[in-house]
Amino acid sequence: MVYKEFIELTKARLSHLYPNEEGRAIAVRLLEHFCGINSYMPLVEPFGAIAPEYLLRLESALQQLAAARPLQYVIGYQEFCGLKIVVREGVLIPRPETEELVLAASQYLIDSAKQYATVNILDAACGSGCIAAALSAKFPNASLFACDISSDALEVTSENLKPSSQHQIFKYDLLKTPQEQAPDLLTEKFVSMQGQFDLIVSNPPYVTESEQKMMRPNVTEYEPHLALFVPDYNPLLFYKALASLAESHLKPSGAIFMEINEQFGRQTAELFNDDYFAEIETIKDLFGKDRIVKAIKKC
Known part of the structure; x- marks a missing residue:
């Protein structure tokens, strides 16, 4: 042939x-x-x-x-920000929109003159760890923290972002309080690091259950629903948790960048209280759709 x-x-x-x-x-x-x-x-x-x-x-x-098995699962990786990210069943396949999220967060560090500094960065709901791996490659002096509720995701993240004294990977449920987390030394260390993060980046679940019927079978039949879908009656539940996490864990002038559902740009931005955050902004993607919300913690 x-x-x-x-x-x-x-x-x-x-x-x-x-x-x-x-x-x-x-x-x-x-x-x-x-x-x-x-x-x-x-x-x-x-x-x-x-x-x-x-x-x-x-x-x-x-x-x-x-x-209908996704190509990325067949070959075992996805190109992302110039890296080959390991993927398999149990983790979400990285999308181009998330590359835009990484670029926006990276530009914040560069504009803040932190690109060479020893900064703490959290990839919340890390999935494959593609965000953490890309930021680690761009900012080698940074300490990356990557958390997820899924053991499968944490295992794949550990292949894409090698755990070290500089990088830590741990289980954390964004929808639970610190007191409700499963006991673990790394989780406990993270909980104690209030006010110590320069940057939080997250691509949490945001596709509503009613949108599922419009998606291809290679997504709905293979990719983890835990990483994709949220209930129609509470589509912003992860962003409410992220707003609370940003309040407690960001340093003054630290920033949070989140990928969002294009339908809820304004509503997501409004979760970030003016008492705690400044420069709350909705950023459009290459197709002109609301895709990222950014907020900077006040000094």
């Missing part, structure tokens, strides 16, 4: 899930991953032969993809 044939085969096998152009892009990603070729090879050498030893793995990948 040659590259061109495999691309056409992939488009046909996945046509019930993906349009042609997306099917083609998936085929190229598979060839890159399993055959070790560069992405331009199928274009410049469409009749290049695929070595027989790769065909079984490519066929297995196509079977999984045809059953």
Whole structure:
């Protein structure tokens, strides 16, 4: 089989899930991953032969993809902010919108002249740890703290952000009080660090249950609902918890950046009390939709 044939085969096998152009892009990603070729090879050498030893793995990948398993779970990673982030079932696949969140938070540190400082950064509801890993790569002097309620997420985070004396990964339920957290030394240390964080970044669950019916099966059937959905009757429950956490754990002039549901930009921003926060701002994404809320703790 040659590259061109495999691309056409992939488009046909996945046509019930993906349009042609997306099917083609998936085929190229598979060839890159399993055959070790560069992405331009199928274009410049469409009749290049695929070595027989790769065909079984490519066929297995196509079977999984045809059953709506996400490409990122099939190949085991997702590109994010220039990094290869390990992903598998049990963790949310990083999205481009979250790259925008990282860029906005990074710009805050640069504008605050903290890019070379020893700062404390919290990735709350860390999932795969993609935010913490990206910020660690950008700011090597920073101490990263990453927390999640999911043991699966914490395990994957530990592969993307290696735990060390500088970085700490721990279980924490944003919807519980400090007194209600499961006993753990790292959790207890975090609880005690009130007023010690320069930056909190979070991409918490924010998709309402009623929005689920508009999503693709590769998301709803495979990605963890715990990391995606919130009840229609209380869509901002995680942001209420984050506002409280920011009040208690940010330093004066510290900032919180959160990815949000585009429907609730104003309502999310209003959770941040003017008594505690200044520069409360809703930031739009590349498509002009409300996507990030930023707030800076008053001095």
